[in-house]
Amino acid sequence: MKKAIQIDGSDNVATVTSDVVGGASVEVLSPEGVTLMEPVVLDAVPFGHKLALRAFSKGDEIVKYGEVIGVASGEIRPGEWVHTHNVESARVPTSAYEEAGR
């Protein structure tokens, strides 16, 4: 089974360690290497990208490295791909990225 890693114990997203196709199960490992859960991934998640470990409502904080890396910009279901399409930086508006054109 493909793997995903929760880097810090308080993280609510995990990072996949290889490309995962939608509908597949992944083994989510804790920092201690313990299997936490085996969720079904709803979308294709490329290597190095994140999947949701729980449900998020708009405005909920996304935590990785034990710190807030952004807030949900809409509903996110467990197992869903978590990236720029459903997360905003808490410090730089996503619109600023688009404006910068890169």
Add this chain to the structure above:
Amino acid sequence: MTKFLGYERQDGSVGVRNHLLVLTPMDCSIEPARQIAARVDGAVAVTQHHGCGFDSMVANTLIGTGRNPNVAGVLLVGLGCETLTCEILAEGIRPTGKPVETLIIQEEGGTVKTTEKGVRILRGMAEEVTELVREPFSLSKLILAVECGGSDATSGLAANPAVGVAADMLVDEGGTVMFGETQEMTGTQHVLARRAVDEGAVAAIHAMIDRQELRMRAAGIDSRFMSKGNIEGGLTTIEEKSLGAIRKGGTRPIQGVLGTDRDGFDYPGRSGLWLQDGTGSDVPSVTSMVAAGAQVVAFTTGRGSTTGHAVAPVLKVTGNPLTYSRMGDNMDVNAGTILDGSESLRSVGERIFRDVVEVASGRMTKAEALGYHDFIVYKTSGLAERLLEVCPPEALRDSRGRSSTAALEPGF
């Protein structure tokens, strides 16, 4: 408690290597210096390329390198007409009590006489060095610098967190850790500041990162933005990118900021985790941290960096199993075992901690075995730094001519 085997110096510091440093104040005298170093085992010649005028940032980096406990003796080789003189450097290094000698090419009468005398001096130092023996010391005598370069998607996932575990272990045993690359701290000011031990450290963290953002903004670059490649690689926000970078320093309280500029060059005043205000370029960054006293460097990479340092062992840690197998000549540690779940983050971190202690005790790194002697002195532009102070920041505009006041919001 863990011990490492090192060489005690007169000032109480402990070296993990016994290098003889042939140091030149500028590049005019590097060739005789190289010829001298080539003829004595364990000797290495280094220089800087910012001219021979006095610049305190350059002078302090050279002095710090000479002071580093891994250096057993220093031979300074000058041309004779430089403003940044050998004597200025010698005065900075002598308080350590290590042998410091000076040769001036114009006074000696040319290359042949200088190199002959230089080899004799260095040979004498080399004989003294052979009498030194390694003894056990507590980790309170060890300073680890942490650096990342040639990063990829595995860096923030495996190598950086694993080195961070090792950094935490070192700090917990009374050791010292530092990391720099100010630019890569953008967006994590609040996280770093929360971990600061006092108000002075909080202010220094904000000042350091705000200043770097201002510098880049003045040059038309907004450091808060990520590249297309970053986003394609899975980084969603600038916070995530920078958190992955700072994770290599571990999670312990931050003692303060070590300055490297004209306002002063700082050495860690006590054990614990420190930030260094420095460049994001790998070799100059490592050079600055070794000048601030680091005896060992842990270097994380994804795509595969090969750098070493003139007087400090550099341990390469990659989180990319492919890089580890393809660049086995350069990679010391495979942290990629985290990716397939065959090893826990904690276990890899403990392995790196043991590697750091073993390297400190004399085990060669791959970069050392390959004879790497990287050394590049970084300096900011004195003119640009002055302009940042005299220009009203509102007058700074980005490349599209828009004002850049956003960069100045306190604590962005």
